[in-house]
Amino acid sequence: MQKTGGLVFPLAEYEGRIKKLCAAMDARGMDAVILTMPHDLFYLTGYQTPGYYWFQALVVPRESEPFMVTRLLEASNISARTWIKRSRPYHDSDNPPQVLADAIAEFELAGARLGYDRDAYFFRVFEQEALKAALPNARFVNCSGIVEQLRVVKSDAEIAKMEQAARATEAGMRAGVEAVAVGVSENEIAAAIYDAMLRAGSEWPAMAPFVATGWRGALGHATWERRIVERQDYVFLEVAGCYNRYHAAMMRTVTVGDTPKPIADGEKVCLEAMEATMAAIRPGVPASRIDEIARRVIAQGAPDSHQASRTGYSIGIGFPPDWGEGHILSMVRGHDRPLERNMTFHLIPWV
Amino acid sequence: MQKTGGLVFPLAEYEGRIKKLCAAMDARGMDAVILTMPHDLFYLTGYQTPGYYWFQALVVPRESEPFMVTRLLEASNISARTWIKRSRPYHDSDNPPQVLADAIAEFELAGARLGYDRDAYFFRVFEQEALKAALPNARFVNCSGIVEQLRVVKSDAEIAKMEQAARATEAGMRAGVEAVAVGVSENEIAAAIYDAMLRAGSEWPAMAPFVATGWRGALGHATWERRIVERQDYVFLEVAGCYNRYHAAMMRTVTVGDTPKPIADGEKVCLEAMEATMAAIRPGVPASRIDEIARRVIAQGAPDSHQASRTGYSIGIGFPPDWGEGHILSMVRGHDRPLERNMTFHLIPWV
Numbered sequence: 001m002q003k004t005g006g007l008v009f010p011l012a013e014y015e016g017r018i019k020k021l022c023a024a025m026d027a028r029g030m031d032a033v034i035l036t037m038p039h040d041l042f043y044l045t046g047y048q049t050p051g052y053y054w055f056q057a058l059v060v061p062r063e064s065e066p067f068m069v070t071r072l073l074e075a076s077n078i079s080a081r082t083w084i085k086r087s088r089p090y091h092d093s094d095n096p097p098q099v100l101a102d103a104i105a106e107f108e109l110a111g112a113r114l115g116y117d118r119d120a121y122f123f124r125v126f127e128q129e130a131l132k133a134a135l136p137n138a139r140f141v142n143c144s145g146i147v148e149q150l151r152v153v154k155s156d157a158e159i160a161k162m163e164q165a166a167r168a169t170e171a172g173m174r175a176g177v178e179a180v181a182v183g184v185s186e187n188e189i190a191a192a193i194y195d196a197m198l199r200a201g202s203e204w205p206a207m208a209p210f211v212a213t214g215w216r217g218a219l220g221h222a223t224w225e226r227r228i229v230e231r232q233d234y235v236f237l238e239v240a241g242c243y244n245r246y247h248a249a250m251m252r253t254v255t256v257g258d259t260p261k262p263i264a265d266g267e268k269v270c271l272e273a274m275e276a277t278m279a280a281i282r283p284g285v286p287a288s289r290i291d292e293i294a295r296r297v298i299a300q301g302a303p304d305s306h307q308a309s310r311t312g313y314s315i316g317i318g319f320p321p322d323w324g325e326g327h328i329l330s331m332v333r334g335h336d337r338p339l340e341r342n343m344t345f346h347l348i349p350w351v
Numbered sequence: 352m353q354k355t356g357g358l359v360f361p362l363a364e365y366e367g368r369i370k371k372l373c374a375a376m377d378a379r380g381m382d383a384v385i386l387t388m389p390h391d392l393f394y395l396t397g398y399q400t401p402g403y404y405w406f407q408a409l410v411v412p413r414e415s416e417p418f419m420v421t422r423l424l425e426a427s428n429i430s431a432r433t434w435i436k437r438s439r440p441y442h443d444s445d446n447p448p449q450v451l452a453d454a455i456a457e458f459e460l461a462g463a464r465l466g467y468d469r470d471a472y473f474f475r476v477f478e479q480e481a482l483k484a485a486l487p488n489a490r491f492v493n494c495s496g497i498v499e500q501l502r503v504v505k506s507d508a509e510i511a512k513m514e515q516a517a518r519a520t521e522a523g524m525r526a527g528v529e530a531v532a533v534g535v536s537e538n539e540i541a542a543a544i545y546d547a548m549l550r551a552g553s554e555w556p557a558m559a560p561f562v563a564t565g566w567r568g569a570l571g572h573a574t575w576e577r578r579i580v581e582r583q584d585y586v587f588l589e590v591a592g593c594y595n596r597y598h599a600a601m602m603r604t605v606t607v608g609d610t611p612k613p614i615a616d617g618e619k620v621c622l623e624a625m626e627a628t629m630a631a632i633r634p635g636v637p638a639s640r641i642d643e644i645a646r647r648v649i650a651q652g653a654p655d656s657h658q659a660s661r662t663g664y665s666i667g668i669g670f671p672p673d674w675g676e677g678h679i680l681s682m683v684r685g686h687d688r689p690l691e692r693n694m695t696f697h698l699i700p701w702v
Contacts, residue, residue, distance in 0.1 A: 125476045332443050
């Protein structure tokens with residue numbers, strides 16, 4: 001196992017996931033599903049590469065062995081890191097949707113009811129159309145979310161990975177906080193975060209840590225860009241370490257010098273909102289309810305402020321451009337799925 | 352300017368880009384184009400955020416002011432970092448394609464010929480369909496590549512940014528090479544690369560540096576994952592620093608201890624292939640021809656080996672998941688566009 005990379009989880013964990021996927025396929029009347037998002041491929045097979053800007057697909061048939069179509073350069077990641085036995089790689093000058101269609105025909109699914117993910121970033125409309133044109137006898141049906149709805153509830157083994165990620169997150173955040181001082185650059189703070197986070201075992205996170213000082217803290221999702229910390233700045237830090245592709249995130253603001261009263265007041269309200277959300281989180285409560293609770297605390301404590309975005313979002317397996325799973329489940333108006341045991345969230349009530 | 356982030360380039364640079372885009376729109380018979388890829392938005396306006404996993408669009412009309420639709424949280428990046436004056440942000444619980452359709456109608460384009468990018472990862476099929484349904488009187492035509500074909504030839508100002516990125520790349524690679532030693536972990540090597548690269552001014556690169564030691568070097572696109580370097584390992588390193596979102600990449604292999612003869616022979620062939628490609632690169636030569644030249648050198652010098660992927664690819668503005676522009680122009684069979692002055696490539700002939 002060690003020599004080939006091996007699987008992240010015992011084989012039984014993957015078997016359980018495939019079994020749940022097959023039950024979902026049954027419920028939706030599908031003979032097979034075609035999946036292209038790196039998160040879903042990793043979840044079901046262990047496959048990982050940053051190279052998913054080239055086409056990749058995992059096909060899971062209801063009644064036969066799964067197979068993959070990837071760039072030839074990535075085929076090593078199938079043999080070394082997954083339990084998948086059937087692979088049909090393509091060359092850089094090939095037409096990937098045609099290679100996928102040929103594989104689907106080879107494995108006797110050309111006339112099947114095929115689920116495909118219409119919400120996937122990495123299955124573009126021209127690729128979908130080429131595949132459909134090459135398989136005129138197949139019936140294509142949308143399978144959006146079929147794996148993601150499973151991914152949102154973690155197993156105990158997944159929670160253990162997230163705890164390892166959290167150790168690296170803590171190390172990175174601590175180093176980042178300690179690096180903040182007048183005259184230090186954002187780049188130096190980011191270097192300190194990476195150093196501690198990577199030495200604490202982190203892999204490459206799906207998003208870079210956010211480091212924004214002074215006026216740059218008011219920019220959405222800003223990160224280090226060479227600015228030098230000045231007296232009375234405050235510094236926004238958000239860090240997620242990664243372990244076996246699972247992420248755990250943390251957001252903090254550091255003040256340089258004395259904390260101005262408006263910032264101290266804002267901090268107090270944020271902490272109250274955080275405590276109120278933590279107290280409310282339990283199985284059966286709709287995710288949107290947590291957002292309502294945070295907004296009420298913030299509206300009462302900081303009537304001149306507002307929370308421009310959601311209160312929290314699901315987090316787990318991450319590949320760029322996002323470390324979160326907020327599109328599956330967020331604490332925001334409209335996301336009414338009840339919370340369950342072993343769901344995992346990044347909580348960010350803020351003013 | 353300093354206080355608000357400001358533009359990366361002088362306004363005239365952006366005006367020139369918009370002018371070229373309008374000429375391309377004329378040639379394709381479009382009244383406006385709808386763009387969603389972060390690279391295109393940055394190129395035309397200066398807009399940047401890692402938050403493009405939420406819907407974002409820039410609309411450039413032929414005859415009126417451009418406008419943007421982004422998540423409210425990101426609107427600060429429009430006012431602070433672009434020359435765009437018109438913005439229609441949406442809340443996290445809104446329906447973004449509907450907000451875009453409303454803006455298109457507000458700015459009197461509901462009956463226009465609208466170019467939209469069918470190849471964009473971040474304009475998903477369900478979003479495209481929702482937009483079309485909301486604008487029944489518009490005529491939608493594919494505008495894939497309309498900005499990318501401009502981006503592939505850099506201005507002198509862009510080349511200067513890439514040179515600054517290259518300084519950070521060199522610093523990171525040098526530190527990575529120096530960190531390699533028996534007993535050191537992949538994570539420690541990666542930490543050394545980040546430390547030097549960030550202190551040399553690099554922003555967050557669109558891909559993490561690749562660090563793969565020993566048997567892990569045979570995996571496609573593998574990067575650090577805690578393995579400890581052993582005697583006689585060889586270590587694969589690939590690094591791209593980033594400056595104002597422009598990237599310059601470098602790939603190297605380090606041997607630990609004595610270099611085994613097969614590796615030394617392979618190195619010799621790679622260097623010969625690199626020299627042959629460098630000598631052949633000049634305006635007017637088709638990109639595919641450079642790939643042919645590299646493959647011929649490798650076939651002669653290392654007949655038992657093969658080059659599993661392309662010989663090089665265009666590189667410039669980068670946002671995850673890719674630091675390259677290989678889909679626009681690669682040195683590979685089928686990419687026959689002649690090279691031009693101020694094109695920029697990451698050259699990777701290998702065995």
